[in-house]
Structure formats: C-alpha cells, structure tokens
Amino acid sequence: MDTQAQLPQNSSGFFRNTDCAYFPCHEGVDPTRFNCLFCYCPLYALGPHCGGNFTYTARGIKDCSACTRLHEGDAGVRLVREHFGELAQLAAAEGGEPAS
Numbered sequence: 511m512d513t514q515a516q517l518p519q520n521s522s523g524f525f526r527n528t529d530c531a532y533f534p535c536h537e538g539v540d541p542t543r544f545n546c547l548f549c550y551c552p553l554y555a556l557g558p559h560c561g562g563n564f565t566y567t568a569r570g571i572k573d574c575s576a577c578t579r580l581h582e583g584d585a586g587v588r589l590v591r592e593h594f595g596e597l598a599q600l601a602a603a604e605g606g607e608p609a610s
Contacts, residue, residue: 523587536578548580552590555600
C-alpha cells in the first residue's frame with residue numbers, strides 16, 4: 511500500500527530535495543513521487559542480499575546508480591523495515607545479539 515498520499519511533504523517518511531544538485535539522482539522515478547529520505551542507501555551493507563537493482567564495478571565496488579527501490583514513494587521505509595533484522599545483525603557487537 512502506498513501511503514505517500516497520506517504523508518505531508520517532507521515528513522518523517524517522505525522527503526524530496528529538489529534543490530539538490532543531483533536531483534533526481536536515479537532515472538525512472540516520477541519526480542513528484544521521488545523520495546530522497548534514503549539519500550545514502552541503508553541497505554548497501556547487505557551486499558547482494560539488499561534486494562535492489564545493482565551491479566558490481568570491475569573493481570568490485572557495488573554500484574546502485576540504477577536502483578530506484580528506496581526512492582519510490584514509501585517503498586524505502588517498507589524495505590528497511592523488512593531488512594531490519596539483517597541490518598541489526600551487522601551492527602551487533604562481535605559475537606553479541608542485537609538488542610530487541
């Protein structure tokens with residue numbers, strides 16, 4: 511369900527910065543629905559398990575420039591929630607369990 515219509519512009523779940531020199535930084539998303547909330551992808555650290563449209567460069571660097579998933583309305587918030595357990599594991603202390 512797309513809740514963007516229910517969110518005020520530049521709220522905690524939706525933010526668009528049309529003054530950014532890179533806006534829109536990904537092609538293929540309607541500029542009126544482009545969400546800048548996740549300017550830097552919180553799922554990047556999940557590598558190939560992020561669920562996004564990415565490639566690896568010849569040097570082995572993950573390139574997310576073709577990925578629009580986090581920028582499409584409220585999809586980014588949903589994806590972070592879906593992957594939160596994996597992100598918490600990455601952030602947990604060595605050998606520790608993530609806080610619940």
